[in-house]
Amino acid sequence: RGVINNRTGGAALDNLIELDKKHFLHPTTSIQQQQEQGVKLLAESGQGIYLKDRDGKTYIDAMSSLWNVHIGHGREELADTAAAQMKKLAFSSAFSSFSHEPGIRLAEKIAKLAPEDLNAVFFTSGGSESNDSAIKLVRHYWKIQGKPNRRKIVALKRGYHGVASASTSATGIPEFWEMAGHMKDDFFHAATPYRSTTQEAIACLREKFESEGPDTIAAFMAEPIQGAGGVLIPQDDYFTEVRKLCDEYGILFIADEVITGFGRTGTMFGLQNWEVVPDVITFAKGVTSGYIPLGGVVVSDAIHNVLKQKSKGTLFHGFTYSGHPTAAAVGLKNIELIEKEGLVENSRKMGGKLLEGFKRIKDDLEIVGEVRAKGLLGAVELMKNPETNESFSKEQKVAPRVIEELHQRGVICRSVTYESTDIICFAPPLIINERQVEEIIDHLYQSISAVQEQLKAL
Numbered sequence: 001r002g003v004i005n006n007r008t009g010g011a012a013l014d015n016l017i018e019l020d021k022k023h024f025l026h027p028t029t030s031i032q033q034q035q036e037q038g039v040k041l042l043a044e045s046g047q048g049i050y051l052k053d054r055d056g057k058t059y060i061d062a063m064s065s066l067w068n069v070h071i072g073h074g075r076e077e078l079a080d081t082a083a084a085q086m087k088k089l090a091f092s093s094a095f096s097s098f099s100h101e102p103g104i105r106l107a108e109k110i111a112k113l114a115p116e117d118l119n120a121v122f123f124t125s126g127g128s129e130s131n132d133s134a135i136k137l138v139r140h141y142w143k144i145q146g147k148p149n150r151r152k153i154v155a156l157k158r159g160y161h162g163v164a165s166a167s168t169s170a171t172g173i174p175e176f177w178e179m180a181g182h183m184k185d186d187f188f189h190a191a192t193p194y195r196s197t198t199q200e201a202i203a204c205l206r207e208k209f210e211s212e213g214p215d216t217i218a219a220f221m222a223e224p225i226q227g228a229g230g231v232l233i234p235q236d237d238y239f240t241e242v243r244k245l246c247d248e249y250g251i252l253f254i255a256d257e258v259i260t261g262f263g264r265t266g267t268m269f270g271l272q273n274w275e276v277v278p279d280v281i282t283f284a285k286g287v288t289s290g291y292i293p294l295g296g297v298v299v300s301d302a303i304h305n306v307l308k309q310k311s312k313g314t315l316f317h318g319f320t321y322s323g324h325p326t327a328a329a330v331g332l333k334n335i336e337l338i339e340k341e342g343l344v345e346n347s348r349k350m351g352g353k354l355l356e357g358f359k360r361i362k363d364d365l366e367i368v369g370e371v372r373a374k375g376l377l378g379a380v381e382l383m384k385n386p387e388t389n390e391s392f393s394k395e396q397k398v399a400p401r402v403i404e405e406l407h408q409r410g411v412i413c414r415s416v417t418y419e420s421t422d423i424i425c426f427a428p429p430l431i432i433n434e435r436q437v438e439e440i441i442d443h444l445y446q447s448i449s450a451v452q453e454q455l456k457a458l
């Protein structure tokens, strides 16, 4: 049962697909589609920006898989680091003041990279755990200062913060609340700064703070650029105004840098694009380029000092894998490579090329609306009438069709179709070069052209 004796195909491949249907409950997947159509891509190996499937077809991984494979696939340096650390000390606890060098060194490194006085790191295994931890930490911070009523979290519509308990509630995409009923007590969502001015978005946030009662709000949480919401890049002054507003009401500001961290947007952390310093940063994904699960929360000295002075007894929060030594060693090596190879700079430069390419496509194809990128995080919007922002109907499935065309041509990316939008998202590995950016642009041009023709023929 399940024995694969022919690596490249035929019966063995069919067998795997059947086993997948029978036993593998996939994350964020249509179970019906999986059962009817089988797996979409059976990945076999990866090298650089490319993935190869079991049939030997090569794809450009233009999403860095899940926005996370920053240094590209197949990097032996990380495999060697993991193997060496596993042989020496694969795992040891960080509970009850136990510690180890990889955890200490990675905490120190992240504190150095994080802006200004964000210097203390709590480790987790991913983004959802990081956001849940951040929310619990800020509530604890207020509670130990005699303000237990400051519990509420204000986040943004279309924001995505993960699927654990608090992070599901903070997420502003209603589909994620449906699975197990609403979990929204003490969580509120303001309008996202998308197709609106900073002034309008800030007025909405102020109204939310006022209507909920500022002294009942623990923190405002937002991604510097909303990823799963459709790569929504705010205007340049938005986060400066957010910072001012949070300060005015004494509300903490949590930046969810799970996608934007570690060079994705052309700066080490996303908010550094606008020189804004939050009170808390959450991170995951790019910290290890996805080679091993790791995430965390960085808090400011001001928060750390309150925890040091007022926390009595044990902090009853911690994951078995908080500060996992092997994950920490891989994280350190990954960051070393990001720095040594100038990948933050490359993200900025290649992001510029990607955006130029998007603009050329927009000039040529009538269904292309807004195009945008910050570093190597970019998007192309498709519209019935870009002049008036008129959307296609959901039934036309315009963005999913483009994704399918791209897939056929060997490019993996992702569409966002909430609230009548058709957005194609891009987040290629930070090691990408100019020729490879052009490859993506060529395929994108061909794919959108094909769909434009199909729509005309309807």
Ligand code: PLP
Binding pocket: 066, 125, 126, 127, 128, 129, 131, 160, 161, 162, 163, 223, 227, 228, 256, 257, 258, 259, 284, 285
């Ligand atoms: N926050 C953001 C901005 C994300 O994009 C994600 C995942 O895509 C998460 C949090 C959740 O991270 P994880 O899937 O590692 O739990």
